[in-house]
Amino acid sequence: MLRTAFIVMACIAVSAQAQPVPGVTAKSIVVGQSTPLTGSNAELGNDIRNGALAYFQKVNDAGGIHGRRIELVTLDDGNTVPRAEANTKKLVEEQGVFALFGYPSATLSRPALPFVEKHHVPFLGPFTGADPMRVYNKYVYNMRASYADELEKIVDHFQSLGVKRFSIVYYDDVVGRENLTAVDRALKARGLTSVSHAAFKDRAKPDIAAGVKEVAAGQPDVVILTTLYKATSDFIKLARAQGMGASMASNSFPGASPLAKELGGKDGSGTIVATVVPPPTKRSLPIVQEYQAAIEKQLGKKEFSFTSMESFIAAKVMVEALRRAGPKLTREAFMAQLDGMKAYDVGGYVVGFAPNNHNGSAFVELTVIGRDLKFSY
Secondary structure (H helix, E strand, O other), rough: OOHHHHHHHHHHHHHHOOOOOOOOOOOOEEEEEEEOOOOOOOOHHHHHHHHHHHHHHHHHHOEEEEOOEEEEEEEEOOOOOOHHHHHHHHHHOOOOOOEEEEOOOOHHHHHHHHHHHOOOOOOOOOOOOOOHHOOOOEEEOOOOOOHHHHHHHHHHHOOOOOOOOEEEEEHHHHHHHHHHHHHHHHHHHHOOOEEEEEEEEEOOOHHHHHHHHHOOOOOEEEEEEEEOOOHHHHHHHHHHOOOOOOHHHOOOOHHHHHHHHHHHHHHHOEEEEOOOOOOOOOHHHHHHHHHHHHHHHHHHOOOOOOHHHHHHHHHHHHHHHHHOOOOOOOOOHHHHHOOOOOOOEEEOOOOOOOOOOOEEOOOEEEEOOOOOOOOOO
């Protein structure tokens, strides 16, 4: 009987060890992503995808991770929540990816959380600094600073110059109201309050004219925008056309590079944007040199952006954790390595996690869009 019990236990142990790890084969590691490749915000989505692909291709060309190639499966969500949710279900429950990577906003990332938690799927690098995505979650790893960090930096910059009249433009939803609260908190700490604000109820069709009118009524010296690049650009253009002389500043949500392109040199000049990675042209940093070479190889041209740079860095952090997890890769081993990654320097930018803190960076820098669409920092 003892011998039989031993054999049964041994068989169970062998069977457990033989259970396949989702998304992992002898030759590949499959990572899933839902992002807008078409529709509104498509430029941001494509930038995120290209930045990741550039680093993954570099790794694959060098032999992969312990002999495995990284495959990024990207599904287009058109910047709509229902499609993002359906994409996540397909990636996790049908295709069985190892991890999720680089969803472009909190609005599109939050529907993924029930799948992440139910199936214990690591979720790396959501492209958002929104507070709802920064509450500790065992499976979610943020690589960048929060919107609150960015908005604090913007308020501090202008307040140090003696500016006291601030307005804010935001979406009237969970994430947008968090941005409003963050600005109000930063102002209150300095004995100030906002003079006006505009809340867009419809992300797809914001009433720009009404928003400009509401903001202008407060006669602000600075307008802080927290909207997508098209809405932000449309607001700035109309405000300028109507003679508003306030300085314009944006958090990183629209993406500095897409916003600059949408604005153009005439309307964009002088706009301040908070960025959460070093400038993609700052070649004094090793990570920028590495990024530029890889993205040029990926795209066949020198098309650099803050967004693809951020994605490139996130992909590099992911690969480092995969490498440290060893050849017997599991999700648990991978996340254990991320939790132990206290201060990983990717080449001039440091990311660090802890078992009880999955917000990897607080780096924020303010950049200014120039007339030639180049950035000053």
